[in-house]
Amino acid sequence: MEKxxxxxxxxxxxxxxxxxxxxxxxxxxxxxxxxxGEFVWHNHAAxxxxxxxxxxxxxxxxxxxxxxxxxxxMIVVPAGVDxxxxxxxxxxxxxxxxxxxKHTGDVQHELTKEKLxxx
Amino acid sequence: MEKxxxxxxxxxxxxxxxxxxxxxxxxxxxxxxxxxGEFVWHNHAAxxxxxxxxxxxxxxxxxxxxxxxxxxxMIVVPAGVDxxxxxxxxxxxxxxxxxxxKHTGDVQHELTKEKLxxx
Numbered sequence: 001m002e003k004x005x006x007x008x009x010x011x012x013x014x015x016x017x018x019x020x021x022x023x024x025x026x027x028x029x030x031x032x033x034x035x036x037g038e039f040v041w042h043n044h045a046a047x048x049x050x051x052x053x054x055x056x057x058x059x060x061x062x063x064x065x066x067x068x069x070x071x072x073x074m075i076v077v078p079a080g081v082d083x084x085x086x087x088x089x090x091x092x093x094x095x096x097x098x099x100x101x102k103h104t105g106d107v108q109h110e111l112t113k114e115k116l117x118x119x
Numbered sequence: 120m121e122k123x124x125x126x127x128x129x130x131x132x133x134x135x136x137x138x139x140x141x142x143x144x145x146x147x148x149x150x151x152x153x154x155x156g157e158f159v160w161h162n163h164a165a166x167x168x169x170x171x172x173x174x175x176x177x178x179x180x181x182x183x184x185x186x187x188x189x190x191x192x193m194i195v196v197p198a199g200v201d202x203x204x205x206x207x208x209x210x211x212x213x214x215x216x217x218x219x220x221k222h223t224g225d226v227q228h229e230l231t232k233e234k235l236x237x238x
Binding site: 003006025077098 | 147166200
């Protein structure tokens with residue numbers, strides 16, 4: 001049981017769209033990710049997903065609206081809701097989602113990561 | 120499904136040791152709290168609890184060590200682990216824990232809040 005400094009953890013990797021697991025809470029993983037560019041449309045059939053913005057501006061497109069999130073802002077994307085994250089410049093986010101979640105839902109894409117790393 | 124700005128939400132209340140619920144994810148609540156002074160020793164028998172520091176310095180005493188958390192740092196207190204939060208100056212935190220959790224575990228104390236408010 002150690003404290004976790006988000007900035008220090010973010011300094012340990014550079015890859016984008018590759019969430020790293022930093023902690024676990026009640027069967028859910030806490031992750032950090034660097035995002036840059038456009039991700040793929042997907043949803044997670046059974047899992048809500050929390051995005052908390054540490055740095056930058058993240059756009060999330062939904063089928064019926066677009067949300068712009070800045071540092072210090074968060075959103076929970078409910079299970080089953082299609083979403084497409086877009087980062088015009090590099091964005092650093094904390095994600096919280098069940099440990100069993102699949103990266104791009106049931107969509108298979110070149111960005112899909114099958115196994116995430118703990119840092 | 121709206122974005123949540125943590126600073127704006129923190130501006131909606133002043134009470135300390137009274138977590139406010141701001142969101143829900145997979146049966147867990149995301150909460151904001153203002154802490155000042157010493158809380159009571161307690162644990163949550165079945166629930167892990169995440170503390171993320173937004174502002175200030177939070178000390179958490181455990182039975183065998185003391186951890187100091189500053190803004191941008193977090194810790195997960197595992198289920199069953201005794202802890203006592205202390206804030207020498209006002210601290211703003213985000214908490215994530217199961218919706219069913221009791222504020223001071225099985226300890227009844229004047230600081231215990233039975234029902235938390237959504238903001």
